[in-house]
Amino acid sequence: MTLALQTFSTVKDANAALQAAGTRYLGGGTLVVRAANEGDISVSSLVRVTETSLQAIAVSGGEARLGASVTMAAIARHPELAALAPAARAVGGPAIRNMATVGGNLFAPAPYGDFTVALLALDAIIVTEDSEVPIQTFLAGRDASRAIVTGITFVLPRAESFRFLKVSRVKPKGVSVLSIATHLQRAADGTVTSARIALGCMADRPMRARATEKALLGCKLTAEEIAPALAAAGEGTSPITDPVASAWYRNEVLPVHLGRLLLA
Amino acid sequence: MAKVPVQFTLNGAEKAEFVDSGTTLLHALRDKIGDTSPKGGCHQGTCGACSVIIDGELRLSCLTLAETCNGAEIRTTSGLAEAGVLHPLQRAFLDAFATQCGFCTPGMIMAAKVLLDHTPNPSREEVVEALSSNICRCTGYEPIIQAVLRAARANSQNAA
Ligand SMILES: Cc1cc2nc3c(=O)[nH]c(=O)nc-3n(C[C@H](O)[C@H](O)[C@H](O)COP(=O)(O)OP(=O)(O)OC[C@H]3O[C@@H](n4cnc5c(N)ncnc54)[C@H](O)[C@@H]3O)c2cc1C
Ligand code: FES
Ligand code: FES
Numbered sequence: 095m096t097l098a099l100q101t102f103s104t105v106k107d108a109n110a111a112l113q114a115a116g117t118r119y120l121g122g123g124t125l126v127v128r129a130a131n132e133g134d135i136s137v138s139s140l141v142r143v144t145e146t147s148l149q150a151i152a153v154s155g156g157e158a159r160l161g162a163s164v165t166m167a168a169i170a171r172h173p174e175l176a177a178l179a180p181a182a183r184a185v186g187g188p189a190i191r192n193m194a195t196v197g198g199n200l201f202a203p204a205p206y207g208d209f210t211v212a213l214l215a216l217d218a219i220i221v222t223e224d225s226e227v228p229i230q231t232f233l234a235g236r237d238a239s240r241a242i243v244t245g246i247t248f249v250l251p252r253a254e255s256f257r258f259l260k261v262s263r264v265k266p267k268g269v270s271v272l273s274i275a276t277h278l279q280r281a282a283d284g285t286v287t288s289a290r291i292a293l294g295c296m297a298d299r300p301m302r303a304r305a306t307e308k309a310l311l312g313c314k315l316t317a318e319e320i321a322p323a324l325a326a327a328g329e330g331t332s333p334i335t336d337p338v339a340s341a342w343y344r345n346e347v348l349p350v351h352l353g354r355l356l357l358a
Numbered sequence: 359m360a361k362v363p364v365q366f367t368l369n370g371a372e373k374a375e376f377v378d379s380g381t382t383l384l385h386a387l388r389d390k391i392g393d394t395s396p397k398g399g400c401h402q403g404t405c406g407a408c409s410v411i412i413d414g415e416l417r418l419s420c421l422t423l424a425e426t427c428n429g430a431e432i433r434t435t436s437g438l439a440e441a442g443v444l445h446p447l448q449r450a451f452l453d454a455f456a457t458q459c460g461f462c463t464p465g466m467i468m469a470a471k472v473l474l475d476h477t478p479n480p481s482r483e484e485v486v487e488a489l490s491s492n493i494c495r496c497t498g499y500e501p502i503i504q505a506v507l508r509a510a511r512a513n514s515q516n517a518a
Binding site for chain 2: 096097098099101120122123124127128130131132140142167186187188189190192193266267
């Protein structure tokens with residue numbers, strides 16, 4: 095393995111260094127160092143930044159800002175981020191969570207990216223040195239993205255409006271069969287007035303279940319009323335096939351798990 | 359390739375080495391410094407055999423670059439015994455038959471140690487969760503879970 099690490103004190107300098115061919119940003123390293131260990135020679139140089147703002151968590155006025163280097167473990171134990179703790183705890187085991195960053199999770203290919211599924215349902219904003227883009231736009235263009243993500247901002251959900259589920263076969267830890275995050279606003283009588291639903295493993299990266307979102311509007315969360323929304327869950331999906339599950343299986347079980355989550 | 363200096367404390371002792379840039383901590387510990395207690399199982403983050411404690415947190419040394427550990431306090435299983443007396447976790451692993459081939463043992467003990475450092479009287483579920491990134495191909499896990507619970511009981515009896 096020939097891998098050189100360059101350390102910078104500012105994002106600006108690191109962004110400049112990242113323009114060189116074969117150079118990648120080092121977050122927690124759980125994917126990028128793993129790839130190097132596995133013999134991936136497309137990366138010859140890693141860049142990291144020691145700026146402490148990247149590690150910061152700020153919550154105020156109902157909004158949260160996570161520095162890109164914040165780890166899953168830091169999110170899971172933060173008292174004001176309790177709504178997101180289940181999604182943070184869904185990533186890997188304890189050692190992985192101490193290393194895995196939220197910035198790296200945005201780039202993780204399926205079956206990974208469980209935390210990003212939660213961020214997608216929250217319609218988070220992805221911040222770089224000179225841009226702020228909605229997460230969906232960011233995910234669509236992430237393969238070509240060369241800029242360091244510095245932070246992620248989102249409006250904190252009220253606990254009762256946000257739900258997260260990761261389905262895996264190995265207990266207590268395992269890779270996702272799929273993951274689902276739902277963010278629903280409901281009227282006093284329980285009718286759904288707005289819905290954002292994000293899915294993991296149902297494409298090569300987290301995606302929104304647009305048809306289901308639309309079909310849920312005006313429904314109460316009963317088995318009868320959500321049935322059309324569940325029937326639409328597979329629209330636009332192209333799940334991965336991996337040793338954990340086939341694309342066919344993922345499509346089959348998605349409505350079942352989504353139904354359980356909505357009715358829970 | 360350029361050598362870079364790394365400096366950290368390992369089990370309380372100052373260590374300084376020159377390593378190739380991009381060297382993993384696992385490689386630096388085993389092949390440079392000579393602490394072979396962390397094991398290289400998968401080099402993929404999957405087996406936990408390389409687990410060490412860095413600044414109080416469980417980490418995988420196979421996915422950690424040595425250069426990022428400058429100034430850190432690193433602990434490994436080889437530093438647990440004091441003056442020839444095994445650490446209560448090591449004692450419990452032997453007494454509960456929680457080690458067979460022993461390859462997973464140093465990683466298991468590191469994972470168990472961070473658990474007990476923060477949660478001296480864990481529930482069975484907490485033990486299972488704490489060990490969930492560590493794979494054992496020999497014991498079937500139950501003796502390891504029992505060993506950690508036994509070490510926790512021994513600690514609380516000593517403290518009482
Ligand atoms: C054993 C194991 C189990 C895992 N289990 C799960 C799981 O259950 N769920 C899950 O979601 N993931 C899982 N993962 C994958 C991974 O650990 C997480 O997705 C993690 O969040 C990745 O973050 P990282 O900081 O380690 O990324 P890195 O490896 O540091 O980086 C990954 C990629 O993102 C880029 N990148 C990272 N940060 C930035 C940034 N700030 N700006 C621009 N580019 C950046 C890097 O250049 C690289 O290309 C697992 C990994 C392992 C090894
Ligand atoms: S060698 Fe590091 S997790 Fe297997
Ligand atoms: S004792 Fe052999 S792998 Fe655990």
